[in-house]
Amino acid sequence: MMAGVSQFGASERSLLESLLVLDFSQFLSGPYAALRLSDFGARIIKIERAAGGDLCRQLHLSDTDDLTQDSTLFHAINRGKQSLAVDLKSPSDLELVMSLIAQADVLIQNFRPGVIDRLGLGYAAVRTINPRLIYASISGFGGEGPWVDRPGQDLLAQARSGLMWLNGDADQGPLPFGLAIADVLAGSAIVQGVLALLLRRGRTGLGGHVETSLLEVLIDFQFEVLTTHLNDGGRLPERAAFRNAHAYLAAPYGVYPTADGYLALAMMPLSKLAPLVDLPKLSELPQESQFSDRDKIKHAIAARLLHKTTQAWLDILQPEDVWCAGVLDWATLLKEQAFRRLDMLQTLPREGGPPVLTTRAPFSINGKRPNSHQAGPMLGAHNELIRREFGQ
Amino acid sequence: MSGSASAPLAGTLVLDMSQFLSGPFAALRLADLGARVIKIERPDGGDLARRLYLSDTDIGGDSTIFHAINRSKESLVLNLKRPEDVKCLMTLVGNADAVVQNFRPGVATRLGVGYEALRRANPRIVCASISGYGSDGPWAQFPGQDLLAQARSGVTWLNGDAGQGPVPFGLAIADMLAGATAAQSIMAGLIRRDATGEGVHIETSLLEALIDYQFEVLTTYLNDGNRPPHRAAVRSANAYVAAPYGVYDTADGYLALAMTPIARLAELLDLPELQEFTDPKSAFTHRDAIKAILAELFASDTTAHWLDILEPADIWCAEVLDWPSMMASDGFRCLDMFQTVSRQPGISLKTTRTPLRVDGVRALCERAAPQIGEHSIKIRQEFGL
Numbered sequence: 001m002m003a004g005v006s007q008f009g010a011s012e013r014s015l016l017e018s019l020l021v022l023d024f025s026q027f028l029s030g031p032y033a034a035l036r037l038s039d040f041g042a043r044i045i046k047i048e049r050a051a052g053g054d055l056c057r058q059l060h061l062s063d064t065d066d067l068t069q070d071s072t073l074f075h076a077i078n079r080g081k082q083s084l085a086v087d088l089k090s091p092s093d094l095e096l097v098m099s100l101i102a103q104a105d106v107l108i109q110n111f112r113p114g115v116i117d118r119l120g121l122g123y124a125a126v127r128t129i130n131p132r133l134i135y136a137s138i139s140g141f142g143g144e145g146p147w148v149d150r151p152g153q154d155l156l157a158q159a160r161s162g163l164m165w166l167n168g169d170a171d172q173g174p175l176p177f178g179l180a181i182a183d184v185l186a187g188s189a190i191v192q193g194v195l196a197l198l199l200r201r202g203r204t205g206l207g208g209h210v211e212t213s214l215l216e217v218l219i220d221f222q223f224e225v226l227t228t229h230l231n232d233g234g235r236l237p238e239r240a241a242f243r244n245a246h247a248y249l250a251a252p253y254g255v256y257p258t259a260d261g262y263l264a265l266a267m268m269p270l271s272k273l274a275p276l277v278d279l280p281k282l283s284e285l286p287q288e289s290q291f292s293d294r295d296k297i298k299h300a301i302a303a304r305l306l307h308k309t310t311q312a313w314l315d316i317l318q319p320e321d322v323w324c325a326g327v328l329d330w331a332t333l334l335k336e337q338a339f340r341r342l343d344m345l346q347t348l349p350r351e352g353g354p355p356v357l358t359t360r361a362p363f364s365i366n367g368k369r370p371n372s373h374q375a376g377p378m379l380g381a382h383n384e385l386i387r388r389e390f391g392q
Numbered sequence: 393m394s395g396s397a398s399a400p401l402a403g404t405l406v407l408d409m410s411q412f413l414s415g416p417f418a419a420l421r422l423a424d425l426g427a428r429v430i431k432i433e434r435p436d437g438g439d440l441a442r443r444l445y446l447s448d449t450d451i452g453g454d455s456t457i458f459h460a461i462n463r464s465k466e467s468l469v470l471n472l473k474r475p476e477d478v479k480c481l482m483t484l485v486g487n488a489d490a491v492v493q494n495f496r497p498g499v500a501t502r503l504g505v506g507y508e509a510l511r512r513a514n515p516r517i518v519c520a521s522i523s524g525y526g527s528d529g530p531w532a533q534f535p536g537q538d539l540l541a542q543a544r545s546g547v548t549w550l551n552g553d554a555g556q557g558p559v560p561f562g563l564a565i566a567d568m569l570a571g572a573t574a575a576q577s578i579m580a581g582l583i584r585r586d587a588t589g590e591g592v593h594i595e596t597s598l599l600e601a602l603i604d605y606q607f608e609v610l611t612t613y614l615n616d617g618n619r620p621p622h623r624a625a626v627r628s629a630n631a632y633v634a635a636p637y638g639v640y641d642t643a644d645g646y647l648a649l650a651m652t653p654i655a656r657l658a659e660l661l662d663l664p665e666l667q668e669f670t671d672p673k674s675a676f677t678h679r680d681a682i683k684a685i686l687a688e689l690f691a692s693d694t695t696a697h698w699l700d701i702l703e704p705a706d707i708w709c710a711e712v713l714d715w716p717s718m719m720a721s722d723g724f725r726c727l728d729m730f731q732t733v734s735r736q737p738g739i740s741l742k743t744t745r746t747p748l749r750v751d752g753v754r755a756l757c758e759r760a761a762p763q764i765g766e767h768s769i770k771i772r773q774e775f776g777l
Contacts, residue, residue: 013587015580016583017587040576064619065612145722145726146722147721150710151650151706155639155650156708156709158648159713164648166562166563168559168562173639174639178550178623178631179608184605188569193750197750203402210749216727216729219724219727222563224564227456227459227460228460229715245562246563254539255539262543264542266538266539266540267444325539327558328544329546338532342597356611358610359607362569363594363595
């Protein structure tokens, strides 16, 4: 098996064996999609600008990172991939890229709309040289309309999507989701489109173009609550004023401080919880007050939960099958047997620096979780190999 | 497009044995790509999401979220505690391409419908299983519920402001990501099946999906000496990203500001007091001080005023919208993301469409979510059950 491709046990064929993906994208959304295809067994070639490559290489999230090296973040997103550094304005480089496109199965791009057409690599242009190609585009806000030229950045897509009014407490104003949710969902959605079109190609022999955007996936992410809003007379979501966890869910849904930490309580009838936390009066409340008196009920529960440790509450609640959990931070999680059992971390060698400890795919195939062999590639690390393999 | 011959998954039959959100979301995505999805439901009330009301709005006896998640699917009632119904299921499996299930680990096997049994019925079957925390280990039997998976995953320390304690993400993020992974797994599995003739079993879980969701910052943590994430004290938007990243109050609303060099802001906004923070490192080390200076300025004028200064300079910023203002905007309307689905005369609802456009077309679906067992007779006849 060639270097840089995820590998399964010797007896297993990977799901996407011999699939060639050209990834022209940068930052997170497109590269995350390519990473997923890589974990399913595809070979990924990053096509990067010779001048600096993927901008994510310089996006350092920690001051312990060696600033002269690629960021840790870049390695997390690009493990196992190959890198071809090119200047798309140079005719000979463009010729090599065209030759690659002619032999590839999938192309991923997340340029601002119009940019890739100007480079001569838009879908209409490349399908003539490879009608079997699956072409995947991720934009910020779709291919037309007044937001089309706005930067496709996660926080800005969150801002326009209404999502920020579902997070945090009622008096907090809009609270962003604290991780790149639009990028991850867009990458995840485009992988679905790519795989579906590969299946169609198996039947018809023809490729196709699949598109999504950060805004579209955030609408989709809100589909349950947005559907509720669209059919309940347009009432706006009301977050709890106190320890909100979901604007549309009744008490006790939320996270509460205990004597030594925090406890999460999911949906449950108050009549089940009340006796266990010694609040008999809560059992007498009519069911509709779980929502209408949400804040009052949550305050009452919060006051009780402060009296015991998280473990003491878990010992009382879990045997009764109350839906609850202690709230962990990473240090605690990483020590948990349940986490270690999943075996979700891997140490990958990288050129010119210490190895990188990073995550593995979030799935197992016939009981085996795929591995990578290397961290992210140095810019242009595979130029020679790829030129030999695909050059004229 | 659903059901049409050019749909990517036309001719694919998916059995959805799951309930609530994660598995049914995977099946919904496959339906939007053209697969036929049959929900296998218990006779006593079916999918529990039918009765999970987020508002007092009831549509034909089912909750709005059930309708959102299960539009265009068919429903077959089977009581998997009865051997004759398990036999019916196996006949159906023999004709199906894929199965989605999200029982607690061990339950499917006890019912005689675990992967091994499905594979005996159809060696070509592709099965995706979603659990809360993996198939074994000390958490395997814990309820696979979104908030509880968030609580255990560490993700709640990345949301909200420092000083707030853990703040959950306000939507079912683990369910959605696990469902998306399951949908991918099924299609990747079908690709291999088409190549080799062999089915496959792919497993994921809410916890795995949340670890993956945190992969960028978790990798940073794992390689920088395990320093815990530090959210900003004010208006945090990402524990690991430097100032000015965040949302700011203006005189009449809110402004989101993404990664921007501080020197550029100092100049555009005429803020000489930012000059001492223009070294890229101080954007992180003095994050709260920088954000406080910006917050004071932005509060002094309207959102439109700031956008007029920042957008022409290509600064990454946006007005923060709520649903009504988003829906009124042309940027949203041109995406055409809503559709009306109906069940029988008089029962219809407005819901979202798929976030994917295939060959320029967004799939449209007309059929609402089914009633329990709505298609039982038809399916039994069709497959001789």
